[in-house]
Amino acid sequence: MSRHYTRQDLARTFGATDVVTERGDEGAAAVKDLTGGIGADRVVKCVGTDQALQQALHSARPGGGIADVPHGVTIDGRAMFYSHAAVQGGRVHPGKVFDLTLPLDQAAEGYKAMDERRAIKTLLRP
Incomplete structure (x- = not known):
């Protein structure tokens, strides 16, 4: 998910086949469309906004995972519970x-x- 062309090109070097430029509910819906309504197995949210975390929760499939670099966000326990997704943090390279x-x-x-x-x-x- 990116609107930054250089980031999109870099993602493709790592194997990305599709780029979603929409944000919020529209971004999550685009991910669901790309995955046949299921959602992504893993979502990486890299130091984004609270909206980015919500988008990640809605983009992951039930039982999926979200790698998060927390930065001024609040996780709504109810939203996380109903998403059935796991949120993990940790060092990145x-x-x-x-x-x-x-x-x-x-x-x-x-x-x-x-x-x-x-x-x-x-x-x-x-």
Whole structure:
């Protein structure tokens, strides 16, 4: 799920065959359409918004899993219960997702590059 062309291309290098650009309920519905109404076996939510977590819950199949990097989200126990999905967190190894490296004192430029879609993720070095 992405509206960022560089991220879409990177996802394809890892084997993605389809890209969903819709968000929220429309995004979850698109995933269900792609999976014959079942939902995804696994959903990875990478430091997104609360809306992204809700979309992940609605995109996973019953009994599916959601890998989450928590960032200012609240998990509604009732929604999780009815989704029958498991939510897991943990360390990730971003590797190729860092496509811009800057010194720490240029952090503002790194965020600007990501906002302007000139970078997927910026790695800041001390």
